[in-house]
Amino acid sequence: MNNKMKVQFLIVTACICYHVSSFAQNTFPQSGNVGIGTTVPETKLHVFQSAKVGVNEGDYTSLSKFAASCGTSNALSNNMFLFRDSPGDDWWSIRLLDGIGIDVSFQTPALSKTWWMRDPYDDIQAWGTASSTYLSINRGNIGVGTIDTKGYKLAVAGNMIAESVKVKLRSNWPDYVFEPSHPMLSLGELNEFIKKNKHLPEIPSAKEIERNGIDLGETNAMLLKKIEELTLYLIQKDKELESAYGRIQDHEDRLNKMEMRLSETVKSTERLSHL
Template sequence: MKSNLLVFLTLFTTLTVCISSAQCNNPVIFPASNNAGTGGIVCLDGSIVSSVPYPKICFENIRGDMKMVYKDTDTLFTFTKEGRLGIGTLTPSRLLDVNGSANINGDTNINGNVTINNHFLKFAPANNMDAIIQRITPGNMIVNSGGGTSSLYLNYASVYNAGTGGVNIFDGGTTNFAKLWITKGIGNGIESVGGNLVISPSGGRVIISDLSNPNLKIPTANYKLIVQSGILTEKVKVAVQNSANWSDYVFAEDYNLMSLYDVEKYIKKNQHLPNIPSAKELVKEGLDLGEMQAKQMEKIEELTLYMIEMKKEIDSLKKENSELRKKNNKS
């Protein structure tokens, strides 16, 4: 460290004594310093601090600390005996301490932690250029929100100039991604309701499963959400697109209600009820909850019609039986 300081002093001493050819013939010796505080100030033009022109750039060598000062305003930089370089500060607390803004035009390698005391980390690439945070060696990329009740926010708020494109998650390439966003009332569909988490796959599905599990059966139909091992919920509501998707057509006057004899023949031949998918079909295609509920309701309504018809027949038989009894009693 002492050798570095000597080189530093030699360079700046040479600079101060070579402002002009006359000064080069009359070299200025930089004032020595020690821990007792002796030393002094020498200016770039080789003059004393108070001489004309004034103010000027000078060097202080007090207690072994080298300070470059624009007299008589602020310290430009400080080089301490501990090897610390301060820019804009008299008391650098690190090997490099910059009190103010800094521009770096080029790559920067940092071997250690980076602490940002302000709450912004800003990137300013050219327009339409991506700003990228990337790990260039194998391993995990971890973003931690901190301890306590700290949270992690993505695409946080318009007050911080957040964009409206949500959070896109890519798995290689630039087209295979899922978009995640929480809306604030923009749009006309379900995403327009404030506070909803919307997952919008790009031509794909949302699958919650261990895809390596050989027992996972993904239907051939283009279902958007696939969950392995079931869903636990207190309520399920299935949307019905229109009245034609429900079974009230059974009560229409022109509905062709099969006779119970025909139902019996169908069951003996197919081993399942008419208009109800077989077990083989369900294993292959899965069970559409809304559609199946409508078909089950269709059978319940048909049973109701059968029961009404049977009730009429029973009542007719009762009446006929009653009349026959009356005749028998008279005879």
């Protein structure tokens, strides 16, 4: 083969290789696992991020990014991060966050759109966008607008509305107020207590409410107790008024009789004076 033929052969071979490579796709055997960042893949696709997360609060590293065009000028991406919620160098302070980015915006954990966050150490899951938390599950407790439920089964950071709320009390409903053995302060003692404390007995003060809030079930039960005690006070006063009215009526009858006798005495005296 002369030099001219060799050159022609090389040109044809190069063109064929270029044509094949321009349409080639990555292919893998049907058996076996693929590893990216690891030489010992454990599943069909095993991706390992060797870059460590920093030790400061807010440090993060990107685990994955899937993106596609969603129009003529925008691309939407699904990003997954590991980030620290407090200083540390172990998994105790790590959270996993899956969020959405748009073009080059919202590409960090703190700015991600409609994110889903999981905290494996504190057993917390939360959903939100950017710095706002919409919903959380904190060790079985549900938070609306907050992650910190403060130990309550349901914590709402803000106003709420419901068509019906049923509170099932563990304590007794205060029907015991009507038992004869139920102790009650006299109205004089109650007056002295109010003057001194500026609130009713067993009712929390304004400072206590500000500090501890209101337990709806217990508060309603206590208010009913005070209404029932007030009813007993009114019944007692009504009996006293009835008794006083009876005595007044008796006095009036006696006065009327005395007036009649006096009138008769005056008339008798007048007749005797004319004799």
